[in-house]
Amino acid sequence: MISTDPKRDTDSQLKSWLGQFDPSFVGISAPIQEVVTSAHRYGVGVEPPKVTKGDYEVSHGAQVVALRPGGHQIGYFQAGTSVQNYVEELPRLLARYGAAAGASSAPNSSATHGQGNDEVNYATGTVGKITVQSAYAATPVRSGSTAMTAAYISIVNNASHAIDLVSASSPAATRVELHTTVSTGAGAASMKPVDKISIPPHGMRTLRPGGDHLMVTGLRQPVPAGGRLPLTLRFAGQAGKVASTLRLDLPVVARAQAGEETR
Secondary structure, eight states, X not given: OBOSOTTTOOHHHHHHHHHTXXXXXXXXXXXXXXXXXXXXXXXXXXXXXXXXXXXXXXXXXXXXXEEOTTSOEEEEEOTTOOHHHHHHHHHHHIIIIITTOOSOOSOOTTOEEEETTEEEEOEEEEETTEEEEEEEEEOOEEETTEEEEEEEEEEEEOSSSOEEEEEEEOTTEEEEEEEEEEEEXXXXXXXXXXXXXXXXXTEEEEOOTTSSEEEEEEESSOOOTTOEEEEEEEEEOTTSSEEEEEEEEEEEEOTTTTTOOOO
């Protein structure tokens, strides 16, 4: 538990309060601006304490973020998530990511983590109130004479209003589309283009295999695992006009490592 009132929460106070729930719980503190910045990167709304009309107000998010060793975010649960949802989703996260987690258990701000002995530097970037993290692409596959791949990112919106991802492009490809995956019944699924992907105020949206993603088609050159895929993201604010542009170089990883099926 990270304190959002570090000026008043002493180590002994944190230990005493958390001990009421479980003696193994760990409480830490840091300068408030560092806490705010770190929380926003994970999609958790936090503001510095303030005095209003004589009241001392401390704000903090109530989201739960699931992390792999090394600090890579693999899950995000909104406030109000039911016990049943946790019971269903946490085993799935462990099944997908737990056995492949890196050896280090310390947070790593460089967004580097490994699967086995393979280390990957996932792309991150910030523009305005938007932070993109854990960005990567899978190794391309061929469909006839065309090579294509999918890109996956996590988008944190630190603004007090919704922000939309409205388009993407790459100089390495002829087209990049925003896609979602929809069930067609009997365990089958298909991809469907969408006009935008919305990120709620002080929230997060993760594009991942089996869900929302960026479909990159018409690759001009093969991009092997270990290579980089340049990608430009465009975001629209309240007026619906493109307000922010962010360029990233996404690491390309093996499809199995990206969480995609290899058949």
